[in-house]
Amino acid sequence: MKIRVFCTLKPVIPPSKPKSAIDRLQGKIERQKTMKRILSALFICSSIAFLPAAGSPQPGGKLLSEKELFTELSSPPQNNIERANKLAQLFKEAGITSITTQQVRLPRAPLTEPVNINIIATMPGQTSNTIVISSHTDCSPEGKGVIDDWSGVCMLVNLAKTFKDTKPVHTLVFLGTTLEEKGLIGSRFYARSMSSNDISRTKAMIELECLGISKTKVWQTGSADELEALAADIARQNNIPIKLRQLVGVNADSDAFSARNIPAITFDSLEESDFPLIDSPRDSFESINKENYAEQYKFLVSFIRAVDAHAAKFSPANRERISAAARASVMFVPDAGEIARSGTVVVGEVFKDGPEEKAGLAKGDKITMFGGSKIDTINDLAGRVRVLKAGEKVKIQVQRGKETVDLSIQY
Numbered sequence: 001m002k003i004r005v006f007c008t009l010k011p012v013i014p015p016s017k018p019k020s021a022i023d024r025l026q027g028k029i030e031r032q033k034t035m036k037r038i039l040s041a042l043f044i045c046s047s048i049a050f051l052p053a054a055g056s057p058q059p060g061g062k063l064l065s066e067k068e069l070f071t072e073l074s075s076p077p078q079n080n081i082e083r084a085n086k087l088a089q090l091f092k093e094a095g096i097t098s099i100t101t102q103q104v105r106l107p108r109a110p111l112t113e114p115v116n117i118n119i120i121a122t123m124p125g126q127t128s129n130t131i132v133i134s135s136h137t138d139c140s141p142e143g144k145g146v147i148d149d150w151s152g153v154c155m156l157v158n159l160a161k162t163f164k165d166t167k168p169v170h171t172l173v174f175l176g177t178t179l180e181e182k183g184l185i186g187s188r189f190y191a192r193s194m195s196s197n198d199i200s201r202t203k204a205m206i207e208l209e210c211l212g213i214s215k216t217k218v219w220q221t222g223s224a225d226e227l228e229a230l231a232a233d234i235a236r237q238n239n240i241p242i243k244l245r246q247l248v249g250v251n252a253d254s255d256a257f258s259a260r261n262i263p264a265i266t267f268d269s270l271e272e273s274d275f276p277l278i279d280s281p282r283d284s285f286e287s288i289n290k291e292n293y294a295e296q297y298k299f300l301v302s303f304i305r306a307v308d309a310h311a312a313k314f315s316p317a318n319r320e321r322i323s324a325a326a327r328a329s330v331m332f333v334p335d336a337g338e339i340a341r342s343g344t345v346v347v348g349e350v351f352k353d354g355p356e357e358k359a360g361l362a363k364g365d366k367i368t369m370f371g372g373s374k375i376d377t378i379n380d381l382a383g384r385v386r387v388l389k390a391g392e393k394v395k396i397q398v399q400r401g402k403e404t405v406d407l408s409i410q411y
Contacts (some may be wrong), residue, residue, distance in 0.1 A: 041099075043278040062165075063301065064158055069294055070408055072157065073212075074285040076150040080178065083150070083279040084117045088136055088155045091121040095164050096174070098122040101185065104178050104189045119176035120184045121160060125168040129201045131307055132262075133159060134187065134253055135208040136180030143283025149180070151288065152208035155297060161303055168308045170203055177253050182352060183331070187253035193258050204307050205257040205264040208300070212293030213274050216242045219266040220320045222241040222254040227265040227307075227314055234306050240299045246382075263314035268318045269296060275336035328388035328411035332356040334367075334378060345381050347398075361398065368404075369397035 033065060078081045084101075091099050093383055119137065135152025140144025156174045177186035178321040194202075204227060209219075218231055228244060235242035241279040254264035269292060270278075277287055307314075331354025347365045350357045367375050370384045371394045388394070394409045 008170035024234055025407070026107065048317070054334065055098050062162070066290065066294060068161070068394075069154075069158055069297055070290065073146065073150065073154045073288065073293075076139075076153075078139075078141075078144065081114055081116060083137040083139070083145070083153070084119050084176060084178055087119045087153055087157070087269065090154075090167045091119070091160060091174065094122045094157055094161045096123060098124070100185075102190060102193070104186050106179065106182060116178040116186065118178055118190055120190075120234075121156075121174040122162060123160065123172040125308075126172040127169060127171065129170050129203055130173050130198075131168075131203050131304065132171045132175055132205040132257070132303065133208070134175040134177060134205065136178065136186065136253060137176045138162060138181050138186075139283075140181050140279045141280045141402050143277075143281055144285070145283060146285050147283045147287060148210050148278050151211040151293065155293075155300065156390055158297055159300060159304065163185050163304070164165055172304075177324070180253055183251055184251055186258050187256035188259075191256040191262075194260060199260055199262060200233050202257075202262050203310075205254060205262050206300075206304070206307070207254040207264065207266040209252055209266060209268040210278065211267070211269050211291070211296050212278065212288040212383055213269045214271045214289070215269065216296050216299060217268050217270065217294060218242060218244045219246050219250070219252060219254075219268060221250070221318075222252045222258065222266040223320075224258075224263040224265060224314060224316050224318050226317075227263055230306055231265065231267075231303055234303050235299060236298060238302055240295060242299070246325055258316060258318070261316050267296070267300070272339075275339065277340075278336055280337065328390050328392055329355070330385055330388065330411075332361060334381065338368060339378050343377050345378055353399065355409050355411050359396075359407045360405075361396075361407060361409070364399070365380065365400050365405070367396060367398050371396070 043077050077086050088099055099122065100120045100122075102120065103115045104118055105115060106113070116138070132230060133156060135156055136149050137153055139150070144150075153176060156176065160172075160174050174365045175190065177190065179185035180187065204224075207222070216235070218228055220228060232242060232244065247343055252266045257264040277283055288355060331351035332347055333349040335346040335348035338344060338348075345367045347363055347367065350361050350363060354369070365383060368376060370381060371388075373380065374383050375384070390411060392411050394411065396407050396409060398407065399407050
């Protein structure tokens with residue numbers, strides 16, 4: 001680093017007569033004062049030059065090497081309970097000593113069914129106020145579950161390793177939720193178990209979903225406005241591309257925290273053209289873009305630092321979200337692969353005991369009309385689903401093979 005000092009020099013006028021001893025002493029004192037001012041200015045300039053940029057990692061938060069980032073990503077267990085246990089093991093190996101579990105059961109599951117677990121790793125900060133950083137450990141059986149969501153699970157571990165030797169202001173809670181694929185069951189169990197004091201002490205919840213594919217995305221429907229704005233600022237400061245986008249009719253674990261009035265934000269990396277990777281044999285390590293994953297890691301370190309350093313409380317307000325009281329509970333999932341191939345909306349999954357199943361909607365149905373609106377694309381359906389109200393009765397029309405079927409769904 002070079003520091004240039006610009007001084008304004010006055011011309012030296014020779015004295016008309018020799019200086020007295022007092023004059024010489026006063027001149028010496030003035031020169032000493034001037035030197036002190038110059039040295040002070042140099043110290044301030046050098047201090048400013050060495051201050052970390054806003055949102056950049058602070059001393060002690062050494063970034064991991066590329067090898068460390070990808071050590072565990074290539075070989076996730078395929079059994080959901082084994083995946084949760086593996087996360088607990090990785091946290092332990094990362095040096096986190098406070099690791100607890102929550103037992104979570106599927107609704108109406110028989111007692112003989114294995115118990116699923118949430119994994120909670122706590123890293124004490126300077127205060128008991130918390131930042132929750134979360135991803136889900138479970139996966140669908142169609143793929144290896146690397147993208148969805150072992151990429152988020154491994155990112156949790158990478159972040160824990162990075163912050164382990166620091167002393168953040170907030171206590172960091174790294175949360176691995178179970179049964180997200182079955183309807184956010186693990187995250188809802190965790191959020192509902194929080195006391196009013198737990199909620200008031202939670203500064204923010206950060207959800208990591210499907211990382212390392214394309215560039216970083218912020219899911220606006222699942223993110224508080226102030227956290228969105230902060231993410232955009234940090235991305236801009238670090239010259240990292242980030243995209244704010246809508247995904248309507250999709251759920252994430254952040255929903256469970258937003259429902260309890262906790263400021264939350266959801267990050268992912270999927271373009272619409274990437275959706276066919278999910279729940280397919282292509283959900284594997286070979287689909288991961290290492291450069292994007294490393295970039296997202298660096299961004300998340302900076303973002304968490306910024307959240308930790310943010311003095312004011314974040315508001316949970318989200319202008320993109322409809323209130324839980326007013327929003328209908330939609331419990332079916334469009335087939336992402338069919339959307340990518342043909343643009344049409346075909347039902348991929350209907351959740352048990354949901355309003356759609358009770359109305360007779362079935363996997364493979366092509367939705368052509370919904371609530372009086374013609375459905376040609378996923379955006380048509382998303383726009384209609386977004387304005388659904390609790391208690392609303394909706395007439396839909398589907399193409400089932402060669403047959404046209406009319407259904408009525410009570411939300």
